[in-house]
Amino acid sequence: MYKLLGGLANYFKYREIVVDCAIFRMHNVFTCALLSACSLIITANQFVGNPIQCIVDGLPNNVVNTYCWISSTFTMPDAFQRQVGTEVAHPGIANDFSQDGAQKYYTYYQWVCFVLFFQAVACYTPKVLWEVSENNLMRTLVMGLNIGVGREKEKNQKKEIVLGYLMDHLKRHNLYALRYFGCECLCLINIIVQLYLMNKFFDGEFLSYGWRVMKFSDQAQEDRIDPMVYIFPRVTKCIFHKYGASGSIQKHDSLCILPLNIVNEKTYIFIWFWFMILATLLTVLVLYRIVIIAYPKIRARIMHAKNRSIPIEVCRSLCSKVDVGDWWILLMLGTNMDHIIYREIISELVKKIPVEAGAGGH
Template sequence: MDKLIKAVFQLQDFKIRTDDDFIDRLNRQYTPGVLVLFAILISIKQYVGDPINCWVPAQFTSAHLSYANTVCWVSNTYYVPFDVAMPHVNEARHMISYYQWVPLILVSQALLYFLPCLFWRFLNRRIGLNLPSIIEASRATQKAVFPETREKSIRYVVMQIDSYLTASVRRHLPTGAHAGGWCSRFARALSRSWCLACCKMYGNYLTCCYLCMKLLYLANGIGQLWMLDVFLGFQRSYQLYGFHVLVKFLRGEDWSQSERFPRVTLCDFQIRQQTNVHRYTVQCVLPINLFNEKIFIFIWFWLLAMAFMSTINIVHWLTRQTILSTQTAYVRRQLSSMDTINKREHRATREFTESYLRRDGLLIVRLVANNAGGLVAADVLHGLWTNYGPEKRGLADIASAASTSRAGRSPHEIDDDAHGHGRWSRVKRFLVGGKRTPAHVDDTNTFPEDI
C-alpha cells in the first residue's frame, strides 16, 4: 500500500518523453488520449446509465422487463426501417453487434497507436544512445537563465552525440586487405545515395528506424479504417462514411440519422414456461448509439487527418535525410549563422557532414531543433564542429585533393601507397586515428593552398 501511495504522489514528477517531432506526438500521445477519453465516456454510459430500453408486452412483469433488457443487451439486435416489412423467421437480418464492445475496441486502437513509439524507443536504446536525455538537456538549455548552465548543457549534448558518432565510426571501420574493395565502395556509395541502405555500417541506423516508425504510424491510421469497417459491420462502407456525412450536410439533410448507428432496433428472444417455449420480438431503444455515432464520425475524420499529415511528414523527412546537398546546405547555414566557418571551408563542411555527422548525426541535430529551437541546434553543431578539429578539416581537404590527383600518378607511386610508403597512405593513417609524425608535417607542408 505504501508503494502505491508513493507512486500516486510521484505522478507530478512524470515527464513526457520528447524524442520525436510534433506529428509523432499527435500519433502516439494525443490520439491515444482522445480514444481513451471516448472509451471512458462510453463505459460510464454503459455501466452507470441504461444503455438499452425495450418496449415489452403489457403482460410482462418487472422481472420480465429486466430479463428482456439484459438479454437484448448481451445478444445482438437487428435493424429494420419502419417503411420495410418485417423479415420472416429464417430471413437474413441486418444485425447490430458492436455496441457492447465499443470501449474495448477504442482502447485497442489507442494501444495500436502507441506500438510504433515502443518500436522506435526499443531500437534506439539498443545502440547505447540516450536520445530522450539529449532532447531534455537541449530543452533545459533553451530555458537556462545563467550562461554557465547553458554552457554545461550544450557540452553534455555535444559529448553524447560525439561519443555515439565516433564509436560507430570505430566499430564499423573497414579493415584488412579488402577494406577498400569495390564492395566497400559500392556499399558506401549506396548508403550515401539512399538512407535505408547499409544502415548500421554507414551512419543510417537511427534514420532508418525513425522513418520505419513513421511508416508504421501511416499504416496504423489506414489499417484502422479497415479494422473499424469489419468491426462495425457496415458492409465495407466505413471508409466512405465521412464523405456520406459531408454530402448529407451540404445538401441540408439530417446527417445525424444513420442506418449504421440505429437508435431503434428489434430483438428476438425466447422464454420457456414449463414445457412451452414462447418467442417474442420486442422493440428496443439504444441511447448509447447517440454517442457512438458522433464518436465514430469524429474518429473517421481524425484518422484521415492523421494519415494525411503522416504522409506529408514522411515525404518531408525523406527529402531532408536523403538528399546530401540539402544536408550540407543545412549545416553550412547553421554554422554560418554563428560565424563558425568561412568560404574556404565549404569543402571541409561537406566532409564534416558526410564523414562525421552522417545521417544519424543530422537526425539528432534536427530533432534538437524541433524540440528546443534552432539556436540550440546551432550551438550543438558549433560544438560538434569544434570537436571535429582543425587538423581533421585540413587533412580532409588534403585527402580530397590527393584522391583527385591519384588518377594521373605513375604505377610506381601507386604501388608505394599500396605498401604504406606514399603520402596518401600517411594521410589515411592520420584520419583513422594515428598520431602526427614529422613525416606527416612535411607532407602537409607540400599542400599550402589546401590548408
C-alpha cells in the same frame, strides 16, 4: 467524469528532451489519449447507465433488456427509406421481416469500448518501441545544455564531451535514424490497418461514414437517410421467445432504444475525421523521410531552416561529411540544445571532421 479522465493528462506533460517529431507525437500521444478517453466515456455509459431499454408487453423489462443486449438487435435496411410516422414507426423499423437475410443485426456496439482500448494500445506501441531503441541517447548527449545559463567552464567541458562523442561515433548512427524512420512508417501502417479493421468491424460502412455525414445536410429532406442512424441505430427490434402455459413457443416482438449509440455515433464521426487527417499527415511524413534519405543535398537546407543562426555554407559543408544518421542526431541536438551552444558545437565539428571522413551524405 473529471476524475475518470484526469489520468490522461499525464500524456501531455511537458518534455524537456524531444526525440521525435510533432506528427509522430500526434499519433502516439494525442491519438492514444483520444481513443482512451472515448473508451472510458463509452464504458461509463455502457456499464454504469442503461445502454438499452426495450418495450415489450407481458414480460419483465429487465429480462428483455438483458437478453436483447447480449443477443443483439436488428433493423430492416430497406425500411430506412420509408416515411417515418406513416409507413414505419422509426427509421429502419418495420414488421415485414419474414424473409431470411432481410434483417441487419447489430452486435458490435457491445465491443466498442474494448475495441477503442486496443486501438489506443496499438497507437502507443510505436512510441514504446522507439523509446526502447533510443535508450535515452539524446538526453545523455544534451547533458543540460538545453539551458544556456551556467558556468562557462562547465559548459565548455560538456561541449568537449559532445564533440568527442560525435567524432568517435562518426557514421555510426544510421541504424539509430532508420529505427526512428521505421517507427514513423509503423505509425502509418497502424492507421491504415485500423481503418481497414474498423471498416470490417462496421460491416463495410466506416470508410465512407464521414463523407456520407457531410453529404447528408446537402440532400433534399425527402431523400435523406441519416448515415449515423443507419450505422448506429437509436431504435431497433428484438425477438424474445419463451414457452407459454401450454408448452407452445411464444414470440415477443419488442422495440429497443439504444441511447449508447448517441455517444457512439458522435465518437466515431470524430475518429473518422481525425484518422483521415492523421493518415494524410503520416503519408506526407513518410514520403518526406524517403526524400531525405534519397536526396542528401536537401539535408543542409533542412538543418539551416531549423537553425537560422547557422550559415547555409556551414550546413552544406557539414552535411557533405556525415551520413543520414549523424545528420539526424545533429538535427535533434539542435531541437534540444540552447541555440548559441549548438551553433558553437556545429562550428567546431565542421573544422574537426576531415573531408575524406564523409561520403557525400550517401
